[in-house]
Amino acid sequence: MSICTTTATTQVDLTKVKPYGDALNDGKVQLAFTLPVPYGEEAEECAKQYAKKLGLNEPNVAYYCELTKGYTFFNVYGSAQATIDYTQIVVPKVEGEVLDRVECGEWIGENIGRDIVVVGASIESDAHTVGIDAIIQMKGFHGHFGLERFKNVVAYNMGSQVPCEALIAKAKEVNADAILVSQTVTQKDIHIMNLTKMAELMEAEGLRDKVILTCGGPRISHELAQELGYDAGFGPGKYAEHVMSFIMQEVQKRGWEKKVNIADR
Amino acid sequence: MKSKLNLDPKVVSSARQHAANIAHDMQEFIDRHTTVSTERTIVRLLGVDGVDEVDNPLPNVLVDHLKESGALPTGAAYLIGNAIVQTGKTPQEIAEEVAAGKLDLTKLPTCPQAEAAEALKPSIKATFERIDAQKAKRKEYLETIGEGPEPYIYVIVATGNIYEDVIQAQAAARQGADIIAVIRTTAQSLLDYVPYGPTTEGFGGTYATQENFRIMRKALDEVGEEVGRYIRLCNYSSGMCMPEIAAMGALERLDVMLNDAIYGILFRDINMQRTLVDQYMSRVIIGYCGIIFNSGEDNYLTTDDAIEAAHTVTASQFINEQFAVLANIAEEQMGLGHAFEMDPNTEDGFLMELAQAQMAREIFPKARLKYMPPTKFMTGNIFKGHLQDALFNLATVWTHQSLLLTGMLTEAIHTPLMQDRYLAIENAKYIFNNCRHIGDEMEFKQDGICQKRAQEVLAKADALLAEVEKEGLFSTIEKGIFGGVKRPFDGGHGLEGVCTKGENYFNPFIELFKDHK
Numbered sequence: 001m002s003i004c005t006t007t008a009t010t011q012v013d014l015t016k017v018k019p020y021g022d023a024l025n026d027g028k029v030q031l032a033f034t035l036p037v038p039y040g041e042e043a044e045e046c047a048k049q050y051a052k053k054l055g056l057n058e059p060n061v062a063y064y065c066e067l068t069k070g071y072t073f074f075n076v077y078g079s080a081q082a083t084i085d086y087t088q089i090v091v092p093k094v095e096g097e098v099l100d101r102v103e104c105g106e107w108i109g110e111n112i113g114r115d116i117v118v119v120g121a122s123i124e125s126d127a128h129t130v131g132i133d134a135i136i137q138m139k140g141f142h143g144h145f146g147l148e149r150f151k152n153v154v155a156y157n158m159g160s161q162v163p164c165e166a167l168i169a170k171a172k173e174v175n176a177d178a179i180l181v182s183q184t185v186t187q188k189d190i191h192i193m194n195l196t197k198m199a200e201l202m203e204a205e206g207l208r209d210k211v212i213l214t215c216g217g218p219r220i221s222h223e224l225a226q227e228l229g230y231d232a233g234f235g236p237g238k239y240a241e242h243v244m245s246f247i248m249q250e251v252q253k254r255g256w257e258k259k260v261n262i263a264d265r
Numbered sequence: 266m267k268s269k270l271n272l273d274p275k276v277v278s279s280a281r282q283h284a285a286n287i288a289h290d291m292q293e294f295i296d297r298h299t300t301v302s303t304e305r306t307i308v309r310l311l312g313v314d315g316v317d318e319v320d321n322p323l324p325n326v327l328v329d330h331l332k333e334s335g336a337l338p339t340g341a342a343y344l345i346g347n348a349i350v351q352t353g354k355t356p357q358e359i360a361e362e363v364a365a366g367k368l369d370l371t372k373l374p375t376c377p378q379a380e381a382a383e384a385l386k387p388s389i390k391a392t393f394e395r396i397d398a399q400k401a402k403r404k405e406y407l408e409t410i411g412e413g414p415e416p417y418i419y420v421i422v423a424t425g426n427i428y429e430d431v432i433q434a435q436a437a438a439r440q441g442a443d444i445i446a447v448i449r450t451t452a453q454s455l456l457d458y459v460p461y462g463p464t465t466e467g468f469g470g471t472y473a474t475q476e477n478f479r480i481m482r483k484a485l486d487e488v489g490e491e492v493g494r495y496i497r498l499c500n501y502s503s504g505m506c507m508p509e510i511a512a513m514g515a516l517e518r519l520d521v522m523l524n525d526a527i528y529g530i531l532f533r534d535i536n537m538q539r540t541l542v543d544q545y546m547s548r549v550i551i552g553y554c555g556i557i558f559n560s561g562e563d564n565y566l567t568t569d570d571a572i573e574a575a576h577t578v579t580a581s582q583f584i585n586e587q588f589a590v591l592a593n594i595a596e597e598q599m600g601l602g603h604a605f606e607m608d609p610n611t612e613d614g615f616l617m618e619l620a621q622a623q624m625a626r627e628i629f630p631k632a633r634l635k636y637m638p639p640t641k642f643m644t645g646n647i648f649k650g651h652l653q654d655a656l657f658n659l660a661t662v663w664t665h666q667s668l669l670l671t672g673m674l675t676e677a678i679h680t681p682l683m684q685d686r687y688l689a690i691e692n693a694k695y696i697f698n699n700c701r702h703i704g705d706e707m708e709f710k711q712d713g714i715c716q717k718r719a720q721e722v723l724a725k726a727d728a729l730l731a732e733v734e735k736e737g738l739f740s741t742i743e744k745g746i747f748g749g750v751k752r753p754f755d756g757g758h759g760l761e762g763v764c765t766k767g768e769n770y771f772n773p774f775i776e777l778f779k780d781h782k
């Protein structure tokens with residue numbers, strides 16, 4: 001009996017990664033999609049050919065059914081051929097160290113020597129407040145307290161459907177160090193439009209370098225935020241301590257310890 | 266019917282009495298006030314429609330004209346009636362002349378109130394003929410092609426394009442949906458006018474316009490005839506134009522409308538005075554037209570915790586019920602809302618959900634309870650999400666809920682794709698069929714987890730209502746008791762559109778709509 005190897009799999013080649021089902025490099029992928037074609041054997045064949053064009057070998061239409069006249073739903077398995085070089089992947093991440101709530105408060109006391117002021121809102125057409133509340137409100141989210149619970153931090157929460165102009169006016173009024181923008185609705189890229197408007201207005205008001213601009217939401221990544229002209233972006237699984245760690249270190253980097261007023265920065 | 270949860274009927278009637286007192290207290294305020302949106306509703310019901318050359322809806326043009334001349338307290342009914350007497354023109358012609366700047370309603374000679382009221386009668390009669398024809402049509406459909414069994418399967422369409430919505434809606438009806446809700450585009454609720462004509466661009470939903478209502482109504486009648494089931498149409502009588510949209514729903518035969526006395530205040534920051542006055546006008550219309558209203562208690566649980574704040578949902582259901590009683594809405598049209606929104610990691614969470622749903626059914630036995638699926642704790646893990654929805658479907662059929670807002674496995678990701686809706690309806694039908702009589706077979710253990718939980722929530726709701734009665738609804742909302750959201754009496758959107766009624770004021774529609782004979 002010599003067909004028995006000692007390990008289940010051979011070593012992963014990280015320069016050529018592909019999906020894993022139950023054996024290395026089997027490429028197993030599952031897809032669910034609808035085609036606007038009538039239900040029938042031609043539909044099944046169409047789905048198979050489509051999967052092949054997507055780069056799946058041996059596509060198996062495990063299930064298909066009619067959704068309504070002219071539309072067919074498919075559940076397809078296949079073996080993907082494409083590979084990715086994992087060793088070359090670069091994901092921009094928010095710089096600096098992440099401290100917890102108590103540490104943040106102490107760090108600000110020691111290193112900044114004054115309160116850090118932030119203003120947050122869910123802007124323009126967006127009525128979702130739970131995200132920005134999770135960051136600012138005392139009770140926080142999933143056991144992570146919000147900024148109102150932080151020492152040496154003063155946070156203003158303007159709620160939802162706040163026009164960019166109003167958010168900027170508030171930031172000026174209270175001499176905010178940072179602005180926190182939240183966006184939840186992403187249909188037809190409305191979040192991109194709203195976030196861009198905010199960044200452009202900041203620019204137009206000459207505030208872009210004088211206030212730290214951050215954003216967050218379920219579809220926000222740091223990379224997207226940077227592309228849109230923000231200093232940092234925070235997605236799911238990010239809490240008050242993440243954004244405050246970034247802001248306080250940024251305040252120090254920019255030398256704003258004594259520059260309480262926006263006009264002095 | 267004997268309470269399976271061993272609820273004390275004395276606590277139920279005490280809670281109901283507190284709610285009745287709260288609603289009565291508010292009604293005095295409501296009766297003294299009107300709003301721009303209420304006046305625009307009157308204008309629409311008098312037959313005014315269309316837009317001016319810059320797309321301002323004529324009802325807005327006319328009511329803005331009154332407001333700017335300080336005549337809002339006199340109200341549109343008197344001033345239009347008077348204009349008919351003085352000029353002999355129809356309300357539509359009068360509105361067009363106002364829009365063209367040719368007529369100032371406040372500069373005309375004035376007639377006695379009774380004469381103005383008399384002059385409105387032909388327009389009012391025409392409107393009621395239209396509405397009554399729509400009611401008759403619904404009745405005819407229900408008697409001929411019939412309807413699906415409860416729980417009605419309610420799904421949303423939200424493509425932003427009314428014509429695409431039609432394709433999605435008809436597909437859903439063929440898959441088994443009983444109710445199609447066309448979700449409104451982001452932020453329409455804050456527009457102080459109703460857009461005009463068919464629309465093809467919206468974000469996360471489609472504009473509610475009278476023309477869009479008409480397009481969807483026709484599509485659902487067609488598919489209803491095809492599948493042999495009346496398909497109900499739902500939209501939103503909420504936001505700044507709450508009563509106007511109710512009027513449009515009456516004219517275009519909507520069957521279900523989201524309409525809540527408090528939702529707009531908490532979740533859209535609409536001024537509380539404005540919302541309470543508007544909800545009354547909208548509800549008398551809804552009551553007359555046989556429309557089922559859906560209240561929005563489920564939303565409290567998106568900003569507050571479903572376990573801790575369960576009693577606020579129950580308390581709000583009592584309040585919504587009593588506001589509906591004042592608007593003369595039949596119990597069968599009360600789609601009181603609640604939701605399956607507990608953290609799925611909770612031990613015995615399903616038992617608490619079951620207790621809450623059964624309790625709602627027992628307290629409001631004839632209401633068309635609207636049950637909202639898990640939303641807040643849905644994640645990108647669609648496979649687990651499908652299971653969360655399955656548990657929700659089980660609670661629904663077990664406790665005889667009426668309207669099932671069908672949970673979508675992709676809730677945390679996007680508004681439903683055609684295939685999401687199919688999978689969701691299949692999930693619901695599978696469970697409904699396999700468990701059709703589970704609620705009749707199973708009983709709750711004496712003093713067990715479910716009974717105790719329900720009794721506790723009911724007692725807390727009763728205590729809260731007692732507090733609200735003492736405090737008044739306005740100041741309760743100011744304190745943030747519902748949904749954990751605080752709103753000031755004089756804050757929020759739309760306050761500038763509220764005024765106290767003046768001397769010659771009358772609204773001919775309230776009494777007519779409240780009289781269902």
Ligand code: B12
Nearest residue numbers: 127128129130131182186187216217218452469470676679
């Ligand atoms: C609750 C909820 C509502 C509530 C909101 C109540 C409230 N006061 O917020 C109500 C019922 C009002 C509502 C309304 C609508 N909703 Co909604 N809603 C949701 C729901 C169920 C949960 C969202 C939520 O609260 N998540 C919890 C929070 C904590 O998560 P989060 O926002 O991602 O925040 C975290 C991070 O992203 C980050 N973060 C967020 N913001 C920020 C900001 C900064 C600066 C930082 C540092 C971090 C940060 O920190 C948080 C903690 O980690 C989702 C579905 C879902 N399960 O996701 C739909 C959902 C978001 N809603 C949706 C839609 C379409 C709407 C409506 C537009 C529907 C309509 N047409 O009327 C309306 C909104 C109208 C409007 N004008 O915006 C869609 C969005 C689809 C899309 N991708 O665009 C979803 C996905 C549902 C769906 N499948 O259709 N909704």
